[in-house]
Amino acid sequence: MWRAANSMIVGWIQTSIDPKLRSTVSFIAEASTLWESLRSRFSVGNGVRKQVLKDEIAECKQNGQSVLEYYGRLSKLWEELQHYKTGRQCTCSAAPDIAKEREDDRVHQFLFGLDLPRFSNRRSTITGEDPKPPLTQVFSRVIRKEQNLNVARSKETTKTEVPPQAAGVSAPRFRDRSTLSCTHWRCQGHDVSECFQLHGYPEWFFEQKGGPRSDISQPNRSVQRGGRPTRGSGRSRGRVNTARMVSPSDTGNNQITQLINLLEAQRSNTSSEKLSGPFFKYFDWSR
Known part of the structure; x- marks a missing residue:
């Protein structure tokens, strides 16, 4: 039974290795030995990656994208950074305050990455509130603001591009005859x-x-x-x-x-x- 379980685990490890690196890994019969060999070769400290993620979060801006796309990029960076942090949870009385502080940081990161001046009024309104609303409510309010701006822009574009005949306005039917x-x-x-x-x-x-x-x-x-x-x-x-x-x-x-x-x-x-x-x-x- 041990040999059957060991062979199955070795097979899982071998198939999970990237095909480009699979040829560089020598065959090892025991799963524990294979695992330690891979860990010693490819294990890298998390400190550098955590700092890189923090820099990317600070530099993450909307840059003309939609709010949904911008929020998606920022959420992936937050999620990856959370994976590198310790898995221990705080159970003391300060746990709710710590969680609220972390969420307020994300609210500020999200608001200060929005495009200006489109969302300057909305950002000033939310940052002036105390206590800060949850991140989900902030995202919903910014989305509604973006929809209103898009509707106003589409109406202005229609008035500019549509000729008078298509807009229901009759074009002048008389021409200037003073030069004839x-x-x-x-x-x-x-x-x-x-x-x-x-x-x-x-x-x-x-x-x-x-x-x-x-x-x-x-x-x-x-x-x-x-x-x-x-x-x-x-x-x-x-x-x-x-x-x-x-x-x-x-x-x-x-x-x-x-x-x-x-x-x-x-x-x-x-x-x-x-x-x-x-x-x-x-x-x-x-x-």
């Missing part, structure tokens, strides 16, 4: 691609001017003899094209004949009067 100039009509406010003299007057133009009896006198609004309107004389571009498509074979139409008679009568009355009344009243431009 028409090379055909030689006036400001539009360019040649939008000139009504060349492309015809839209429907809304006469509606804004009070109907078809517009008082605007422009050369291209005159009507040629024979009843065919020139370019730009209609109320809209579409209607101008319709009037220009009248063929000579339609001269016998009653409306064309009536139009010619109206033109002759209008010309005989006065040469300066503009064609604005009967012309638009009796002629059906929709045909």
Whole structure:
């Protein structure tokens, strides 16, 4: 039974050794001898490691990480340092005070490692309390503060990055026309691609001017003899094209004949009067 137990323990020790070091360990049949050999070779004093851990805890800062990640790093260092300390526990009446003092030290280490100025107000508030709250409550309060800061930052980012159309704000629909100039009509406010003299007057133009009896006198609004309107004389571009498509074979139409008679009568009355009344009243431009 002893040989079976000894062989099992030797196997446990051999399999627990790092593979890189396993080849450097000679085979020893007895477990106790093997254990003492390993202890003498790899045992290192804990004093240096304890000091290194204390320095790492003092230098542990948040440095832009989340509070959860920062607290996790700090907790691992605290846990490892506790393993190197003695396992004896104090049972005297001073035990609660010693435990409270140790926890207050951890609270200060945690608070003074937070990023400034994000948590400066929260740190000042907690450090000013007496007695200090437990570490778990301090962690919870800092987490809530971080969540509020993240929500405020996300709202500011949304307002900055989202364009007015995506945010529900209608963009301006008018452009600055003060710099536009028409090379055909030689006036400001539009360019040649939008000139009504060349492309015809839209429907809304006469509606804004009070109907078809517009008082605007422009050369291209005159009507040629024979009843065919020139370019730009209609109320809209579409209607101008319709009037220009009248063929000579339609001269016998009653409306064309009536139009010619109206033109002759209008010309005989006065040469300066503009064609604005009967012309638009009796002629059906929709045909």
